[in-house]
Amino acid sequence: MSPAMRFHVVNFPNTQTTKHYQPCAYTQKIRRFAIMMTELGHEVILYGGEENDAACTEFVTIVTKAEQAEWFGNTDLYTEPNNLTWKAFAPHWTTTNEHAITEIAKRKRDRDFICLLGGIYQQPIADQFPELMTVEFGIGYSGVFAQYRVFESYAWMHSIYGARSPADVMNTRGQFYDTVIPNYYEVEDFPFSDTKDDYFLFIGRVVEAKGIQIALETCRRLGVKLVVAGPGAAPPPELADYVGVVDHVRRGELMSRARAVFVPSLYLEPFGGVHAEAMLCGTPVITTDWGVFTETVQQGVHGFRCRTLREFCDAADAVDKLDYQRIRDDAVARFSLDAVAPQYEAYFERLTTLWADGWYTA
CATH class of the missing domain: 3.40.50.2000 (Glycogen Phosphorylase B;)
Incomplete structure (x- = not known):
């Protein structure tokens, strides 16, 4: 059995990590990731709204329903999860990021992972903890920032690589510590x-x-x-x-x-x-x-x-x-979760070698 790893997983400001919020695909990826890694015996600290039904080691509230009501008004966050304002300095992002930073700081240990799916809108969380590895663990969006990245498909990985590279094909380079893992379901x-x-x-x-x-x-x-x-x-x-x-x-x-x-x-x-x-x-x-x-x-x-x-x-x-x-x-x-969980575990084990010999690990 692999040594236990520790993950700080942060949800979005507008949803709850419950199955009820299934119209938001990324919220469901977050809750299912927590379930998978917890069931494999790893420590998962999940940060989100007031409600949660995902298995985890610890659940930490970083956004209240009162704050959501202030930010989103009468928007139905269940039927309209995509009505999130995608602006880095919108109060729902800045406040939730600040709360996450405060709570992660209380709990972090050496060699922990921070796992995010909000792209550049959650980058301030990663920037606050340069000593930890931040992983964007299910990328199906374009606002990518992390050094370590899991893409949902090879098609999307190559799309991101191509969009960020010069026209010269010889300069369109891959990254050894990226990977592709498909979405996963109960x-x-x-x-x-x-x-x-x-x-x-x-x-x-x-x-x-x-x-x-x-x-x-x-x-x-x-x-x-x-x-x-x-x-x-x-x-x-x-x-x-x-x-x-x-x-x-x-x-x-x-x-x-x-x-x-x-x-x-x-x-x-x-x-x-x-x-x-x-x-x-x-x-x-x-x-x-x-x-x-x-x-x-x-x-x-x-x-x-x-x-x-x-x-x-x-x-x-x-x-x-x-x-x-x-x-x-x-x-x-x-x-299925059973099929995909080992792929994530193997990927994070690969990343742990970067604290030692990395690519040259025997």
């Missing part, structure tokens, strides 16, 4: 069903960038039912089956019974958790042909990656022929 939240109902599903932010129009046009052309769930702008009037934001139980039910789940993101999706969740339910996915999907969706096995409306329609017609059990089994083997 399998029990995603029930398997080998019986599907007669509808397709789009679940996620109802915004153009997520490809909602592609799902609509495909289903309209085929004359099939599309159920839409998730936060965002008011849905188009043709969405007769818009069911709003759903909790994690209803989310699993909808995914498990759909013929397929559309995840046709128009941008380079760093991970796109919805598609992994759908596959955990044994449900095929229909995606675009770039970003993470090129790594996770085997064409004609887990679903289909498409580039034209004809291809999206052909995919929707073909999904019923796929092996739902194979989809489920492959997803559990790749995205």
